[in-house]
Amino acid sequence: MIRSLIAGSAGVFFSLPVMAETLQLNMTPGVTAVSQDVYGLHMTILYICIAIGVVVFGAMFWAIFHHRKSKGAKPASFHESTKVEIIWTVIPFIILIAMAVPATKTLIAMEDTSKSDVTILVTGSQWKWHYSYFDQDVEYYSHLATSAEQISNQRQKRDNYLLEVDYPLVLPVGQKVRFLITSQDVIHSWWVPAFAVKKDANPGFINEAWTRIDKPGIYRGQCAELCGKDHGFMPIVVIAKPQAEYEEWLQQIKITQRKAKEEEQRLLDMEMTMDELMTLGEKTYVARCAMCHQANGQGLPGAFPALAGEGVSVDPKRKLEHISxxxxxxxxxxxxxxxxxxxxxxxxxVITYERNAWGNDTGEVIQAAEVQAIKNGQQL
Incomplete structure (x- = not known):
């Protein structure tokens, strides 16, 4: 029995490094110089704390064992000792200074956003991220790409469950990237552990952060501030590319966005059929609207209004209000x-779908030109 217990304990002890790597019990060293400095600082202070714990508890247990009553030990009669007071004041002071020096250097480095090569505005909203590249005329939203079927356990969950997006943030390797982080509604927090970057996105304020990624790869993070009912569904995915590949991606997305604008202009002269609009509308509604108004259009009483059978989505006189x-x-x-x-x-x-789904059946078809007119502030 004792042998089995010893063998089992030894097995657990020797498997701890493997378990720690699998369970990620410690911080990640990251892929930037700052993240590695943070990791090194963390480990240094951890070892100092361990050493303090060993010394303090070792002295305590030694005193308890060697000065116990059964050995005839008698308590000392003194009350104060100036020498002891000085020692246990000076030693912690020296330890704190020894920890403060590297910590201060790391914190200063983390806040130095000067001389950046790329600047990106990161805007959080419920529940997605918006990225805008300064001086590049490139911007887009990044949404959760995990399917609703996985979330509802109707389909097997993938390896990167809730940590995948439709449009990741793409950054160049070896360049200093400056982030301007804000929000358009509530407080969010943009957090990528591999970069040691975690900054709150506050509405009406801009916080700064920066990174310089050392090697290409895919790095994932999450919103780290409770921001509403779908807080757990706004992940961050960053793809770090070599400079040449980054430049190629940048040119490609510019072409894609330019073609999208040209396509929108072409749509203004077209009329889409009801079937075409309803098919696309259902897909868009499920991806963008169902999280609040529910897939059946019933909404959430007291929070999100119903669209099925009531409100602007069924009143012919309020069509313009619905679009607006x-x-x-x-x-x-x-x-x-x-x-x-x-x-x-x-x-x-999606507006056409909302006006004709769930038994609404208004028969009204909304065209791109009508939407464009409302966007431009025109009256139809």
């Missing part, structure tokens, strides 16, 4: 402005 709410959002509510997030085609389709 979807495009511009509604102040004082959780309804966001989807005009900057969706294409004209998607906006027209």
């Amino acid at each position: 709410v979807v495009v511009h959002g509604k102040n004082g509510t959780a309804m966001q402005a989807f005009g900057p997030q969706l294409s004209l085609k998607e906006l027209a389709a």
Whole structure:
């Protein structure tokens, strides 16, 4: 029995390094110089704390064992000792100074956003991230790409469950990237552990952070501030590319976005069929609207209004109001402005879907030109 216990204990002890690597019990060293400095600082202070613990508890247990009553030990009669007071004041002071020096150097380095090569505005909103590249005319939203079927356990979860997005942030390797971080609604927090970057995104304020990635790869993070019911569904994915590949990606996305704008202009002269709009509208609704208004359009009482059988989605006289709410959002509510997030085609389709799904059956078809007119502040 004793042998089995010893063998089992030894097995657990020797497997601890493997378990720690699998369970990631410690901080990650990261892939930037700053993240490795943070890791080194963490380990240094951890070892100092361990050493203090060993000395303090060792002395305590030694005193308890060697000065116990059964050995005839008698308590000392003194009350104060100036020498002891000085020693246990000076030693912790020296230890704190020894920890403060490297900590201060690391903190100063983390806050130095000067001389950046790339600047990106990161904006958090419920529940997605928006990235805008300064001086490049490139911007886009990054949404959760995990399917609703995985979340509801109707399909097997993938390895990167809840940590995958449709459009990741792409950064160059070896370049200093400066982040300007803010929010358009509530407080979020942009956190990528591999970069040692974690900054709150506060509405009305801009926080700064920076990174310089040392090697190409895919790095994942999450919003680290409780920001509402879908807080767990706004991951961060960063793809670090060599400079040449980054430049190629940058040119490609510029071409893609330019073609998208040209396609929107072409749509203004077209009329889409009801079937085409309903098919695209359902897809867009499930991806962007169902999280609040529910897949059946019933909403959440007291939080998100129902769209099925009531409200602006069924009143013919409020069609323009319906388009305006979807495009511009509604102040004082959780309804966001989807005009900057969706294409004209998607906006027209989702509004058409909302006016004809779940038995609403208004028969009304919304076209891209009508949406564009509302976006431009025109009256139809």
